[in-house]
Amino acid sequence: MRQELLDALGVEHIQTGAVCVYHNLVPVAVEALQGTSIPVAAVSTGFPAGQTPFDLKLREIEASVKAGAREIDIVISRAHVLTGNWQALYDEVKAFREACGEAHLKTILATHELATLRNVSMASLICMMAGADFIKTSTGKESVNAILPVGLVMTRAIRDYYEQTGYKVGFKPAGGIRSAKASLDWLILMKEELGNDWLNNVLFRIGASGLLSDIERQVEHFVSGHYAAAHHNPLV
Template sequence: MQTHSPERTAHLPQLAEARNPGMALDMDWVRAVQANTSAIERRAATLPGRRSVKKDHQAAWLLKAITLIDLTTLAGDDTPGRVRRLCAKARQPVRADLLDALGMDAITTGAVCVYHDMVETAVDALRGTGIPVAAVSTGFPAGLSPFHLRVAEVEESVKAGADEIDIVISRRHVLNGDWQALYGEMQAFRAACGEAHVKAILATGELGTLRNVARASLVCMMAGADFIKTSTGKEGVNATLPVSLVMLRAIRDYYQRTGHRVGYKPAGGISKAKDALTYLALMKDELGDRWLEPDLFRFGASSLLGDIERQLEHHVTGAYSAGYRHAAG
């Protein structure tokens, strides 16, 4: 597995290839989108058992997964000290002795994700590393604050130094089938982001049906989303394999029609190394190796890294260690 030094790491999608510019809202395409729920669920049910990697191969995939994590803290009691510790973990997510035993150079996580008030702290803590700072925005997690304030919040986070903005869509637009309103909202958020790239959080657990998930994914991409993301992590149901399959198929359809790649971010409930492996296999199966890079795939997670590091220590030593030996912050 090839790695890069922290100084050379760059994850922003606009540095890898042209951003998704969006397109005019194509209602014929949106209305034509369907989702065969029973077939999707059958396909998703087979995924954990269809792809199994062991020993050195598993360790390599887990190291890859670390480079795709948006290491996240979104708690009401976040402090600058907690965010700095999180950033230190993002800079060195795996203990040096484990990396040496695995024959690996230094790696970093894909990004650090925080609330707006912690953006400047994170930017300062990560200066010179190339690790992006992502800010959740637009009235996260409900997205029900006045629209002009949601736009202003995006602009303020960009001004504070955020490289990526995770916005939440208005779920009511999807539930009411008001695709023009969703498209216009997403366009406004994309414009407010400027050079920062934008991840559209669909809150899929609140959209009712897989068809709504597919249509919302497509509309957000038409409006210029750089990523589509499953969840805020605050809903009752977050990332699931059926939802992920639907969103990845939408990304593939969009790429085949427009030639523009859009990224994917499952978030919420992905806390075990074995889950990360399943999602990596799904990405490889559905979209190919190009989507296994940080500019097109991220895990939204806070506790996943700790479990991966425990699995890596088990691979090196043959014994599981206590979780406190791999604190995430």
């Protein structure tokens, strides 16, 4: 965000929760972010489809962690969900968790490909049981990505899991969130379903690379009373 807008708001610094890249760009991102507290996240396990051999998925995670990624976003095997093979899903995610080591694990469910909300709920629970630090709606590559009905199911699964275990799992809606107004819907969902403890970037992220431009546009309107021309906000 432009410095003059931050100055007008009286805000010293705003930064993203993480920078998410493919494995081959992890070293580049790590170097670029030296001196900041911003972690590098790597999409892994054959993102976005997950159609690579299991051993290769594990090696990809290990390589990304070795290269400096502090967060790993994996995609689950949708076939395990669609066939009801919950043990296989648990074993897969547990192995991914072990391969991550100290890195945070975010499990992408690709909810639009899971057929039913019941499957979304079960997949959320299994991933949390297997050690996921976050559950995430979508890859951003599906025809339908983050939508509120799915978010409600997933946040309630997180709440149930917390009430039973005392462990807080994070939530990340991703894909299709392009306006500041839409992001407020997700903030309200988190506030109503999980409470203030989840209203921070440790337990809540929005995966939306196209969102920044509209946030900047709305902030400029707040500061100046006018909407900026598109070329003033080049990030889209």
